[in-house]
Amino acid sequence: MxxxxxxxxxxxxxxxxxxxxxxxxxxxxxxxxxxxxxxxxxLSAGFLGFLLVVMVGNGFLGFTQTELPVEIDFPAVTSGASPSQFQGPNAEANLQVMGLREIVNSSIEIQYGPEGTDLFSSGAWTAVSAKILADPDIVEQKTAVNLPVASALDVAYKDEGNPEAEAKVSELSGQFSTGFNWNFLSNSDATDPMQVGIWGAFKGSLITMIVTLMLAFPVGVLAALYLEEYAPKNRLTDLIEVSINNLAAVPSIIFGLLGLAVFLNFFGMPRSGALVGGLTLALMTMPVIVISGRNAVKSVPPSIREAALGIGASPLQVVFHHVLPLALPGILTGTIIGMARALGETAPLLMIGMRAFIATPPSGITDPATVLPVQIFLWSDEVDRGFVEKTSAAIIVLLLFLLIMNALAIYLRNRFETRW
Amino acid sequence: MTGATLLFLIIGLGLIAWFFGRLKAAGMQSGGKHSRSALHSLPNYHGWYVALWAILPAAIFLAVWSFASPALITDAALTSPAAAQLPQDAFARAAILSEARAIASGNQVNAFNPLSQSMVEPYRDAITYYQMIGTVAALLLVFACGVYAWLQIKPDLRARTKIERVTMLVLLLASLIAIVTTVGIFLSLVFESVRFFSMVSPIDFLFGTEWNPKAVAGPRGETGFGAIPLFWGTVFIGAIIAMIVAIPLGLMSAIYLTQYAPAKFRSWMKPILEVLAGVPTVVYGYFAALTVAPALRDFAVSIGISNASSESALAAGVVMGIMIIPFVSSMADDSIAAVPSAMRDGSLAMGATQSETIKKVLIPAALPGVVGGVLLAVSRAIGETMIVVMAAGLAANMTANPFSSVTTVTTQIVQLLTGDQEFDSPKTLAAFALGLVLFIVTLLLNLIALRVVKKYREAYE
The missing domain is CATH 1.20.5 (Single alpha-helices involved in coiled-coils or other helix-helix interfaces)
Structure with a gap:
């Protein structure tokens, strides 16, 4: 065998x-x-790195502006302007009266010839006005100021521009200087890429996010508490759970269609306003908050609830005095992540008309507004090459805010979340 | 007085009511006539009891009033002598009235139509009149209900129980908003789609092959609403190209991170990959349009494809695939981790190498979970908007050439709804029909995916 x-x-x-x-x-x-x-x-990480390098490399230039020096002989062109005129509440009106724009233009023409004004950005004189308001004494002197050049020259100086502008740049080479583009942080949308800024869009984003947070956070937290702590096992509860899970997976553009059909056309709310934008984003963010909130509530151990019930707390007191405070860090983490998603969202806001050209920052929830991602989208559509770096610069600002929000969420989680 | 100030005033009065309610209850608790009988609820609850009584009826009244008053205002304005000159045609009449209303309430400065200018005064009077009625009634309600509740405060008032009942109702209402939203999405899409399908036959829409909404002229018998090229473009970019990128990269990343990588590397690399999912889609879209698309076109031209478009399906698909990587990878991660370790250990003990174990044991066992994850990823990819809007182009081509331009459902929704809008044109309504199709397809994909994942989980537990 x-x-x-x-x-x-x-x-x-x-x-x-x-x-x-x-x-x-x-x-x-x-x-x-x-x-x-x-x-x-x-490959995956490399792609992320590549994307960031391209954006930062392009966008870095958007924070700078190319300048040319202009000498303004104030005593010669103004008839006895005194520094005291440009202090106090009437300062800006007096600048208007003085005709600062013409003064700046004629100074440019003296120095750079009759077509000199074409070299400069159309809003160059605002730089002079800001300088006078900061230091009125210069109106009694001959001063040299650096003024931003026209967009074509700016592009040609920083990178490769059209041949005409390149020729001008080599002709004037040596006189250029580079300054920080404060306009980019304080202005709103404009047609001249040298004058655009993100302040308007940033303010719009801020107001929209506040509306979103005020609506989505309470509703999301209350719904999470109900579903996790009180909901009886019945068909209604099942239906609520199914709809929340579905809403979390619905494409964002569908929420835009909902906002258009219901908020704008049915309720007649003001178009393009932060109110409708915030409402739409709140509906989108709420399921995220509910889902993360439920997980946070679930992770509070039952012994806490039983102890509270044992000393005579009512079911509602158990939740609002004990469970909710303990679950709050987890809920906040989820909320911040949901808000970060809402901050980067573009498509639903396009649907409800937040894509108009808006040159003044909104001052309320019903004013026409735009938000950072939509502003990025609008600038990316512009033909003018000067907008390329501005778009990337706006992307840097947006990514920076997302980074801060996510870092905050991680910090909150590590600092306050209790492991039971 | 505007609505917002009135609301703040009512809330302020509510706070005062809370204070008085609390004060009365606290007085009963410490000494006084009723010192021998203990309070049923804490003074705070009595405060809330009074505050809720003060605020809620007034708030409900205001909500109803804000719906009812516009009609009352219009009726009042129409009784004015100026209304006699209004045209009989209902449509023109409505236009003039809405313009007058806008001027009277301060939303608009100048009238285009002189008739509406004449209606402004009656409107303004009516608005002031009804606003005053509403304000006075609301404030009366606040005081009446507040005082009523205040008088009710007694030691044995079950204030806490009542407050808790209201709170439970609020909790339930908050949860119901999810259902309301879902129903709202469905109804608004269906409602507009039905109007669209009354103009364009559903068969033409779903099976037609020519998409050209701009060419549509007449009110009936339209052509150019055949959505097949859009469906194809969506599937081509979202379900084919993007998945060709995302599935191998996501799956291999997940395998490497769970099976090979040291713990430290994993704890660093996983969040970095998750960042890919956190980058806003508009950034991806800009990147695809600015960097990836020109590079791919140059590449295509250099290998001899002359008709390569600068807005190619490939650029949008590749970038979308990269966006989806963390999604696929985390789903694969979960389902590989759910395979019982006995299976893995058994395979290793038989002498299989690690890669053989992964390929022959872990992946087959985790396959349903991976497939579910891929379905979820597809549903996300086809609903993605900004990348395709910025990089995929508008030409409705039916082509399998990745270097040519195709268009997708989401791109066309954006295209149809932005710019000049007439709300009743088939062009605008078509966007809602496309949205309905998108909604149903993503919903089905999600349901199938969740069912697959759930069924498979049960098999191992």
Whole structure:
């Protein structure tokens, strides 16, 4: 019996050439597989790095502006302007009366010839006006100020522009200087890329986010508490759960269609306003808050509830005095992540008309407003090459805010979340 | 007085009511006539009891009033002598009235139509009159109900129980908003789609192959609403190109991170990959349009494809695929982690190498979960808007050439609804029909995916 099996099966010859080759092949496959995994990670992370490098590389220039010096001889062109005129509440009106724009233009023409004004940004004189308001004494002197150049020159100086502008740049080379573009942080949308800024869009984003938070946070938290703590097991509860899970997966553009059909056309709310934008985003953010809130509430151990019930608290007191405070860090983390998503959202806001050209920052929830991502989208559509770096610069600002929000969420989670 | 100030006033009065209610209850608690009988509820609850009585009836009244008063105002304005000159045609009449209303309430400065200018005064009078009625009635309600509740405060008033009942109702209402939203989405899409399908036959819409809404001329018998090219473009970008990028990268990343990577590397790399999902889509869209698309076109031209478009399906699809990577990878991660470790250990004990274990044991066992994750990723990809709007173009081509331009459902929704809008044109309504299709498809994909994942989880537990 024993000899029979022995003749049929000999022990594997592990040291034999054939077996060694097979093992080497298997190990090579193992290494290949591992390398593929590593390549996948490297590719994904590399793409992220590439995206950030491109955006920062492009956008960095958007925060700077190219300037040319202009000498303004105030005593010669103004008839006895005194510094005291440009202090106090009437300062800006007096600048208007003085005709600052013409003064600046004529000074430019003296220095750069009759077509000199074409070299400069159409809003260059505002830089002079800001300078006078900051230091009125300069109206009694001859002063040299650096003024922003026209967009075509700016592009040509920083990068590759059209041939005409390139020729001008090489003609004037040596006189250019680079300054920080404060306009970009304080202005709103404009037609001249040298004059655009993100303040209007930023304010719009801020107001929209406040509306979203005020609506989505209370509703989301209360719904999470109800579903996790009180909801009886019945069909209504099942229906609520199914709709919340579905809402979390509905494409964002569908919420835009809802906002258009219900808030704008049915309720007749003001178009393009932060109110409708905030409402739409709140409906989108609420399921995220409910889902994260439920997880946070679930992670509070039952012993807390039982102890509170045991000393005579009512079910509502148990939740509002004990469970909610303990779950709050988790709920806040989820809320911040949901808000970060809402801050980067574009498509639903396009649907409700927040894509208009808006040159003044909104001052209320019903004023026409735009938000940062939509502003990025609008600028990316512009033909003027000067907008490329502005778009990337706005993207940097947006990414910076998202980074801060996410860092805050991680900090909150690590600092306050209790592991039971 | 505007609505907002009135609301703040009522809330302020509510706070005062809270204070008085609390004061009375606290007085009963400490000494006084009723010192021997203990309060049923804490003074705070009595405060809330009075405050809610003061605020809620007035708030409900205001909500009803704000719905009812516009009609009353219009009726009052129409009884004025100026209304006699209004045209009989209902449509023109409504236009003039709405313009007059806008001027009277301060939303508009100048009238285009002199008739509406003449209606402004009656309107303004009516608005002031009814606003005053509403304000006075609301404030009366606040005082009456507040005083009533205040008088009710007694030691044995079950204030806490009542407050808790109201709170429970609020909790339930907050949860119901999810259902209301879902129903709202469905109804608004269906309602507008039905109007669209009364103008364009559903068969033409769903199975037509020519998409050209701009060419539509007549009110009936329209062509150019065949959505098949859009569906194809959506599937081509979202379900084919994006998945070709996302599935291998996401799956291999998940495998490497869970099976090979040291714990430290994993704890760093996982959040970095998650960042890919947190970048706003408008940033991806800009990146695709500015960097990826020109690079791909140059590449296509250099390998001899002359008709390569600068808005290619490939650029949008690749960037979208990269956006989806963390999604696929975290779903794959979960389902691989759910495979019982006995299966893995058994395979390793038999002498299989790690990669053989992964390929022959873990992946087959985790397959349903991975498939579910891929379906969810597809549903996300086809609903994605900004990347395709910015990078995929508008030409409704039915082509399998990745270097040519295609258009998608979401791109066309944005295209149809932005710019000049007439709300009843089939062009605008078509966007809602497309939205309905998108909603139903993503919903189905999600339901199937969740069912697949759930079923498979049960098998191992």
């Amino acid at each position: 024993n000899s029979l099996t022995e003749t049929k099966r000999r022990p594997t010859d592990w040291q034999g050439a054939e077996m060694q080759k097979r093992i080497a092949g298997r190990y090579a496959a193992e290494r290949r597989f591992k390398a593929m995994g590593m390549a996948a990670i490297a």
